[in-house]
Amino acid sequence: MGTQFTAIWIALLLSFPVVLSARDDGLMRIGLKKKKLDHLGLRVVPGSVNFIPKEEGGGASKPAATKKYYNLGETEADIVALKNYLDAQYYGEIAIGTPPQTFTVIFDTGSSNLWVPSSKCYFSLACYFHSKYKSSASTTYVKNGTSAAIQYGTGSISGFFSQDSVEVGDLVVKNQGFIEATKEPGVTFLASKFDGILGLGFQEISVGNAVPVWYNMVNQGLVKEKVFSFWLNRNVEGEEGGEIVFGGVDPNHYKGEHTYVPVTHKGYWQFDMGDLLIGTETTGLCAGGCKAIADSGTSLLAGPTTVITQINNAIGASGIVSEECKTVVAQYGKIILEMLVAQAQPRKVCSQISFCTFDGTQGVSMNIESVVEESSDESSDGLHDAMCTACEMMVVWMENRLRLNDTEDQILDYVNNLCDRLPSPNGESAVECSSLSSMPSVSFEIGGKLFELSPEQVWQFCSVYLLCSSSCIQNFSYFISFNLIKLEVVG
Structure with missing residues (x-):
């Protein structure tokens, strides 16, 4: 669950009994539950992000980096079992104080603080x-009292810092600072099945510069390797919803080799990704590279309107009609196309026809910015005007169709159709459940390998829960986020 941020790339309620189970390896599994959160991000210091492909081979344009990974048999590790709710959120128990007071928390790489209700x-x-x-009930409680407040993408809490022992699985983290929440305004946390949030981000974004639980696990020698990993089980009928492992990875829950990509920005678990394909066709925007973030605290895939619109069109998803978009197509579509054919610089096209104001930063909405950069007031208002945005999206769409050697009429018809498929401001779209089998897959190129999502994975409510009789809710929104498989801190 991330604090508010500006992102270009890169986000649901059921009760299960919490089960503690010890296996032959002596590691404690703690049952967790999964529930929906909205747009959530994460920030970290430079490290590496690890992904496991759906299948080996295929689509790799360059070799992926490989590194040693730490199996449970090679190093001591602590395992917390997860519960799965609607394939959207995973959460489970920790304990605070002596004797322990138990709480259900989200294990969230999108924030760095631990908080529970006070x-x-x-x-x-x-x-x-x-x-x-209840601090008075703990013999290991240490008073702090410093005020604290956290604003998430959705919802907020405020309270004060305290210090106590925190138990995660078999590990007991001593003298851990955390926030006692005295205010939880609104309804965000009212109906949630979890009590609080355990942030797995890095200290750079920690409110009050508090040392995160994960840091203290390492500093106190509770784990030998600076690695934590997630296994998220999509089989809702299974007894285990997944697990989080502190200090290693569990070889029972993956196949093939790991793919490592470096974290590229000090802040979020941000990394470079390659192209995004619908079926076998590129969407164009990321052919030259994009920035993405991996977030364990969110469930949705999200991205720029430019790409989400193309996905909506390819799979027949409902959308909203943009009159600005249609106006640009009708009045300037041929002019824009002619400029692109004449090798005009794509980023300058919209300013040259006066849709966007040139101030040295034109085309910023087409650039792949850092996902942690806040919006800037330096660029002119014209860049953020609806007509400017429509024009810039159109340039990307037209460039992509030109690469596919479409004719002028085909390109103009395609772009005009996209104007009817823009994603809803609420971030939801719907399709006919019966058409799932004919939909294309969506693939992401990461570390030179393709990670493919089937239509059933994209439209999870149809394929897993059948919550609708004729239409289904889409698993895409305005950010793109990947369920995290493994995070490793380097150095």
């Missing part, structure tokens, strides 16, 4: 529906 939370309704930490 017994001193009197005026927020959400606190009365969740477990609350």
